[in-house]
Amino acid sequence: MLSRELSANKIKEKIIKREITAQEVVEELFEWIDIKEPLIKAYLCLDKDGAVLKAKEIDKKLSNGDKVGLLAGVPVALKDNICTAGMKTTCASKILENFIPPYDAFVVKRIKEEDAIIIGKTNLDEFAMGSSNENSAFHITRNPWDTDCIPGGSGGGSAAAVTADMTFMALGSDTGGSVRQPSAFCGNVGCKPTYGRVSRYGLVAFASSLDQIGTVTKDVSDAALLLQVVSGHDGFDSTSAAIDVPNYISDIDSVDDNLRIGVPREFFGEGLNPEVGSAVMDALEIYKRNGAELVDLSLPHCGYAVATYYIIATAEASSNLARYDGVRYGHRSQLSEDNIIDMYSRVRAEGFGSEVKRRILFGNYVLSAGFYEAYYLKASKVRNLIRSDFEEAFKKVDCIICPTCPTQAFKIGEKITDPLQMYLSDIYTIPANLVGIPGISVPCGFTNAGLPIGLQILGKHFDEGKILKVAKLFENETDFHLKKPELN
Amino acid sequence: MKYEVVMGLETHAELDTESKLFCGCSTKFGSEPNTQTCPVCLGLPGVLPVMNKKAFEHSLKASLALNCEISNFTNFDRKSYYYPDLPKNYQVSQNYFNIGNNGYVDIVVKGKEKRIGIHNVHLEEEAGKLVHPEASGANYSLVDFNRAGVPLLEIVTQPDMRSVEEVESYMQTLRNILLYIGVSDCKMQEGSLRFEASVSLREQGANFFGKRVEIKNLNSMKAVLKAIAYEISRQSDLLDKGEDVLMETRLWDDIDSVSRRMRSKEEAHDYRYFPEPDLVPVWIDQEWIDETRTAIPELPVSKRQRFVNEYTISDYDAGILTEDRLLADYFEECVKMAQDSPKELSNWIINDVLRELNERKTSVQDFAIPPKMLVELIKIKPTIGNSIAKDVFIEMINTGKTATSIVIEKNLTQMDDVSELNDIVARVIEENPKAADDYSQGKKNALTFLIGQTMKITRGKANPKILTEIFEERLSAGSK
Numbered sequence: 029m030l031s032r033e034l035s036a037n038k039i040k041e042k043i044i045k046r047e048i049t050a051q052e053v054v055e056e057l058f059e060w061i062d063i064k065e066p067l068i069k070a071y072l073c074l075d076k077d078g079a080v081l082k083a084k085e086i087d088k089k090l091s092n093g094d095k096v097g098l099l100a101g102v103p104v105a106l107k108d109n110i111c112t113a114g115m116k117t118t119c120a121s122k123i124l125e126n127f128i129p130p131y132d133a134f135v136v137k138r139i140k141e142e143d144a145i146i147i148g149k150t151n152l153d154e155f156a157m158g159s160s161n162e163n164s165a166f167h168i169t170r171n172p173w174d175t176d177c178i179p180g181g182s183g184g185g186s187a188a189a190v191t192a193d194m195t196f197m198a199l200g201s202d203t204g205g206s207v208r209q210p211s212a213f214c215g216n217v218g219c220k221p222t223y224g225r226v227s228r229y230g231l232v233a234f235a236s237s238l239d240q241i242g243t244v245t246k247d248v249s250d251a252a253l254l255l256q257v258v259s260g261h262d263g264f265d266s267t268s269a270a271i272d273v274p275n276y277i278s279d280i281d282s283v284d285d286n287l288r289i290g291v292p293r294e295f296f297g298e299g300l301n302p303e304v305g306s307a308v309m310d311a312l313e314i315y316k317r318n319g320a321e322l323v324d325l326s327l328p329h330c331g332y333a334v335a336t337y338y339i340i341a342t343a344e345a346s347s348n349l350a351r352y353d354g355v356r357y358g359h360r361s362q363l364s365e366d367n368i369i370d371m372y373s374r375v376r377a378e379g380f381g382s383e384v385k386r387r388i389l390f391g392n393y394v395l396s397a398g399f400y401e402a403y404y405l406k407a408s409k410v411r412n413l414i415r416s417d418f419e420e421a422f423k424k425v426d427c428i429i430c431p432t433c434p435t436q437a438f439k440i441g442e443k444i445t446d447p448l449q450m451y452l453s454d455i456y457t458i459p460a461n462l463v464g465i466p467g468i469s470v471p472c473g474f475t476n477a478g479l480p481i482g483l484q485i486l487g488k489h490f491d492e493g494k495i496l497k498v499a500k501l502f503e504n505e506t507d508f509h510l511k512k513p514e515l516n
Numbered sequence: 517m518k519y520e521v522v523m524g525l526e527t528h529a530e531l532d533t534e535s536k537l538f539c540g541c542s543t544k545f546g547s548e549p550n551t552q553t554c555p556v557c558l559g560l561p562g563v564l565p566v567m568n569k570k571a572f573e574h575s576l577k578a579s580l581a582l583n584c585e586i587s588n589f590t591n592f593d594r595k596s597y598y599y600p601d602l603p604k605n606y607q608v609s610q611n612y613f614n615i616g617n618n619g620y621v622d623i624v625v626k627g628k629e630k631r632i633g634i635h636n637v638h639l640e641e642e643a644g645k646l647v648h649p650e651a652s653g654a655n656y657s658l659v660d661f662n663r664a665g666v667p668l669l670e671i672v673t674q675p676d677m678r679s680v681e682e683v684e685s686y687m688q689t690l691r692n693i694l695l696y697i698g699v700s701d702c703k704m705q706e707g708s709l710r711f712e713a714s715v716s717l718r719e720q721g722a723n724f725f726g727k728r729v730e731i732k733n734l735n736s737m738k739a740v741l742k743a744i745a746y747e748i749s750r751q752s753d754l755l756d757k758g759e760d761v762l763m764e765t766r767l768w769d770d771i772d773s774v775s776r777r778m779r780s781k782e783e784a785h786d787y788r789y790f791p792e793p794d795l796v797p798v799w800i801d802q803e804w805i806d807e808t809r810t811a812i813p814e815l816p817v818s819k820r821q822r823f824v825n826e827y828t829i830s831d832y833d834a835g836i837l838t839e840d841r842l843l844a845d846y847f848e849e850c851v852k853m854a855q856d857s858p859k860e861l862s863n864w865i866i867n868d869v870l871r872e873l874n875e876r877k878t879s880v881q882d883f884a885i886p887p888k889m890l891v892e893l894i895k896i897k898p899t900i901g902n903s904i905a906k907d908v909f910i911e912m913i914n915t916g917k918t919a920t921s922i923v924i925e926k927n928l929t930q931m932d933d934v935s936e937l938n939d940i941v942a943r944v945i946e947e948n949p950k951a952a953d954d955y956s957q958g959k960k961n962a963l964t965f966l967i968g969q970t971m972k973i974t975r976g977k978a979n980p981k982i983l984t985e986i987f988e989e990r991l992s993a994g995s996k
Contacts, residue, residue: 111562124561131555133562232561236793265564266796344793347594350605351559355659372598395596395788404790 032060033512036102036196036250043101046090050083050101054145057103061147061194064515067175069167070189072108073116074148079103082145089143097142098257104139105195107186108149109156110241111230112136115146119232120164121154123352123359123379133230134265135199135241135258142257147195150185154381155349156206156234158182159453162444163383170440171214172513173479177437180210186244187214192515197254198244203234204337205432205457207242208469212432212482215471215511217499219243219251222490223464224269226255227262233348235341236267238461247509248470248500252276255492274493280500287320287498290425292327295456301435307473307481308431314505315429315498323425327417330459332410334451337458339394339407346391352379386447415463422488427498431456432469432482456484466492470499471508480508519717519752522725523683523744524635524675527690528668529700530642530708531574536665537641538565538608543667545706549647549660557665559603564794571667572615572798574699575639576808578669579616581697581815582634582690586805590615592639592792597785600659601644609640609670611789613797621673621693622817623685627831632686633674642666663707669700675714675725680745687711687737692816696841704736711740715747717755726751727761731775733768743768743775750775819844827851827858836866842880843870849887860894868909876913884913893919901930904976931977934986937970940978941986944969956991963987 031039031048042048058076065071086101106112109119111129113136118124132140139146153163161169161184169184171177172192179188183200187210190198200207202220211218220242231241243254259273291312296305316322354360354375361374380388394403421428434455443450460467465486472483483502487495503509536543539556556563579586593611619634644664648657671690677683691709694700702709711734716726731747734740751761765784766775814822816838823834823844838844847865851858869890873883885893889912896919897905911922923929931937944966945952951969955962966987970978 109562117561119561127561129555129560129562131560229564230562233794264566266566266794267564343790347596347606347788347790350596350598351561351603353598353600353605355600356558356603357560368600369598392788395790397786397788400788400790 030056030193032057032193034196035246036099037253039196040100040102043086044090044096050086050090050145051080053101054079054083054103054147057147057194064192064194067170067515068172068188068192068194069169070150070179070185070192070194071105071148072118072120072151072164072166072185075115075146078115079145079147086143086145097144098253099139099142099144102144103147103196104144104254105148105150105186105189105198106136106146107152107156107183107198107200109152109201109232109234110136110149110199111232112146112149115149117149117232118166119155120152120166121379121381121384122165123375124232125165125359127358129230131230134227134262136230138258139199139254144257150183150189150198150200152185152206153182154384155232155345156182156201156203156239157345157383157387159205159209159450160438160440160443161185161210162440163381165381168440171437171479172515173215174437174477176439177479178213178440180213180433180437182206183210183218183244184214187211187216187218190214190216190244190246191513193512196246197250199254199258200242200244201231201234202240202242202457202461203238203341204461205454207244208432208457208467208482208484209454211244212469212471212484213437213480215474215480215482215508215513217243217245217248217251217468217470217509218482219245219255219468219492219496220460220466221255221259221492222269222466223461224267224271225466225490225492226258227260227265227268229262229264229268233344235344236348237344238337238341240461248468248496248503249277249280251468251499252280252496255496259492269490271490276493276496279493280496282497283501284426284494284497285319287315287427288323288425289315289320289498290323290325290421290428292325292330292421292428292430294327294330295430299434299452299455300431301475303475304431304433304435304481308429308483311472311483311502312429314502318501318505325421325425325428327414327421327459329410329413329417333414333459333462334455336407336410336414337454337462338390338451339403340411340462342387342391343395343404344391346388346395349380349384349388352376354379383447411462414459418459418463418465418486426487427491427495428486429498430484430486432484433457436475436477436479436481460486465489466495468495468499470502471511472502472506473508474511518720519755520720520722521678521748522675522716522718523677524673524714525677525683525686525740526673526712526714527671527687528710528712529578529671529694529702531571531639531667531669531699532701533568533570533574533667535568537568537571537639537667538665541665545703547662549658550662552662553664557603558661559605565608565792567795567798568667571639573808574667575615575637575669576800576804577697577812578671578694578699579619579637580805580809581693581812582616582619582621582637582671584616584619584634584637586616586800587613588800589613589797590800591797592795593789594792595640596788599643600657601646601661601664603644603661603664607641607643608792608795610638611787612791614638615800621686621689623682623689624817625679625681625685630682632676632682635672635674637669637671640668640670642668675716680741680748683713683744684737684741687740689816691737692839696815697812707735710735711737713740713744713747715744715751717748717751717761727763729761729763730765731768732765732778733770735770739768739770742770742773746773746775813841816841823847827862829859829862833862833866836870837862840880846880846883846887850891853887853891854894857894861890864890864894868906872910872913884916885909889918896920896923899923899930900928901977901979904928904930907976928977930979931974932979932982934982937978937982937986940970940973941983941990944973945990952991955987
């Protein structure tokens with residue numbers, strides 16, 4: 029096996045054992061990126077010099093016999109809405125095309141402390157708004173399994189990079205499925221932890237009450253490793269939880285007896301591609317064979333999840349994106365401006381893409397005087413109902429299993445003109461964001477056309493340890509996660 | 517026609533905290549532009565707010581001091597509008613769950629007490645400051661974000677004020693309360709205290725409100741009083757002519773002393789309030805409320821009342837003494853040490869101490885004469901007389917010495933010995949026959965001159981009362 033094809037845990041082990049140097053890992057990786065990036069276009073920016081420098085530093089530590097971090101020498105890519113001091117953070121938007129943050133996001137600080145090597149920033153739908161990566165202002169990332177297909181969104185860049193072995197792991201953000209859906213489409217492991225588990229400080233906000241940083245990895249053990257590093261309380265994020273972080277890494281192989289798995293009817297109904305449906309049913313059979321009890325469930329209010337989500341998410345987005353006005357940073361129009369309103373209008377008209385504009389308009393509308401109660405307030409109430417659906421369910425089961433997405437990856441251009449169809453792509457991932465619970469997508473098969481299918485495992489608040497174990501159990505029984513797209 | 521004026525006031529008070537509301541930047545006034553900023557208060561992508569506990573506690577304290585009902589659950593909301601001094605283009609404020617609601621402030625106007633309702637008290641963040649270039653025709657403005665994110669308390673009254681005097685009294689009372697409880701320095705010249713007024717007129721006895729006009733940009737109490745007087749006359753002129761008052765927001769121009777329309781009701785902002793998702797709600801339990809309440813000192817109105825009752829000084833004097841909490845403390849400490857003569861101490865403090873504080877531009881806590889020394893001066897005053905006491909007072913400030921040591925050093929004890937004074941008076945009469953004669957003829961003014969001459973000889977130490985008696989006795993007896 030080529031070193032780039034190894035998991036993060038494996039490559040780290042080799043680096044620590046000095047079977048390979050971090051510098052060699054990084055240089056081989058960049059050689060491969062140089063070859064494949066023109067095809068996949070996963071990255072918005074790469075930092076080979078910085079990565080090599082950091083690799084040498086870690087190699088030196090190792091040769092000195094110094095203590096190294098949990099991610100010693102592991103190349104990591106970051107979705108380009110996570111702030112990196114001194115390195116461009118564009119959110120795939122023209123409005124931040126040349127923006128260089130003066131500070132590191134909490135997660136960036138954490139992975140640096142653990143000796144990770146940041147290799148670059150990955151593509152996304154502009155401001156993480158989209159399900160296909162087609163809303164990037166710069167280019168469209170391709171699905172490594174079929175380059176005519178989208179890699180999913182918004183974190184398509186991170187997912188494609190991990191699958192194409194163009195990084196060992198990546199961090200993304202998941203507001204309505206932006207980590208899990210691309211992972212399902214690209215056939216890797218995407219984990220969205222509980223809201224509050226990982227600090228959002230330095231993640232460029234899309235919808236503050238839904239955004240959560242998540243991990244994109246080659247297997248479940250790597251997810252546990254990266255999650256271990258980035259989890260925990262941060263005094264710079266008021267919504268970050270002051271709850272102890274369990275040891276995900278060591279707990280992952282322990283076995284749970286009497287596992288009760290909830291199977292929600294609402295996630296297997298109309299709109300579910302039969303190939304996806306049967307792959308998920310096969311997966312459930314595997315759990316059953318391993319002693320799990322399957323429990324039929326209903327989450328009656330989940331039918332309103334997408335509508336609820338698009339009210340809350342756009343309302344918050346309209347306010348979060350108000351700061352991009354050209355006054356302090358970001359795009360400024362070259363055209364002359366008569367007054368400040370002119371300036372705002374031009375900056376935002378030129379700087380934002382059409383999906384972002386659509387959501388800002390939508391969000392402003394639902395928050396307008398006279399509509400607030402009918403939309404935002406109502407949506408908040410429905411959100412509470414969906415939350416109690418899950419609370420009820422988790423009284424009966426340890427976790428919930430369902431498809432990550434109703435379909436496999438679709439063709440580039442297939443849904444871009446029909447936003448409603450696009451939005452439905454996140455129908456199974458959105459509830460976890462509304463409720464704030466953790467979810468993980470693991471590969472559970474392929475369609476006849478050879479595109480990956482994702483299995484979603486949802487857990488209780490702060491029960492990441494459990495869903496990682498349940499995911500690991502499946503991975504132990506299957507080899508879908510080891511399949512590689514033919515890129516040679 | 518005679519109209520009734522209906523007025524309400526919104527007050528913005530910058531809270532006195534070391535750091536800003538949501539970040540660690542300093543709140544110090546007057547630094548170089550944009551030197552007290554960070555990613556958070558500049559609204560950079562990805563930053564999050566973290567509540568300053570002190571600012572929240574100040575707000576709770578103020579709400580309690582203003583007799584508000586305290587919500588057990590409070591939350592923050594985003595108020596959206598675009599302006600270059602607002603880094604995020606929304607202000608974190610409170611709209612749906614304010615810290616304090618339904619409070620009141622008791623004011624006194626012309627000796628009569630009146631209760632002004634407080635609609636709500638809430639906490640929000642301050643905006644930055646636009647700096648417009650002086651050169652005319654400049655096509656840019658600069659922004660200073662040092663002030664952006666400073667905690668700001670907004671206090672909104674009910675439309676309960678009916679006269680300019682009531683508004684004035686309310687502002688002073690409110691300012692004193694905020695100073696007393698130590699939540700704001702209320703420095704108007706630094707913009708720590710600012711106002712917005714709403715004014716409407718209606719026919720006397722009407723049971724509906726007239727069209728309301730809001731006036732912004734009121735940066736001093738004087739400006740408020742000028743602006744509402746202007747607005748009252750503007751509106752009554754319109755109504756007299758049978759014209760309508762437009763519901764609008766006007767901007768006060770303090771230099772030209774006029775207000776100008778800023779926007780009409782139709783142009784009013786839709787602030788699109790919604791709960792701030794980046795902050796967690798704050799739950800205020802009874803224990804926290806009780807704890808905060810015990811930290812509230814006696815407030816000016818009740819202190820004033822107590823001074824009148826306890827020390828039998830006039831309401832007017834009590835008002836002056838209680839205007840500044842530290843001055844009131846100074847007074848009470850003096851009275852406690854002296855064990856009596858509160859009236860005399862009050863006079864000294866109001867006339868002499870305050871005068872010297874003003875002249876020397878200092879505050880009572882930095883004053884050279886602590887209560888103990890002032891009391892000592894009052895105690896020995898009968899032995900040196902009032903006029904020497906005043907000189908000693910000044911000498912004490914200048915030298916820091918005690919009254920007793922100054923009196924001993926300069927040998928200033930009053931001459932009370934009648935026979936000694938008799939000799940001196942005899943000498944003065946001899947040396948000033950004209951004046952003595954005038955006095956005998958009934959010209960009372962002459963006595964002042966004669967006493968003055970005696971004081972010159974005794975260097976002011978002669979007891980004026982005894983002196984007068986001797987002069988009267990000698991000259992009216994006709995002994996030339």
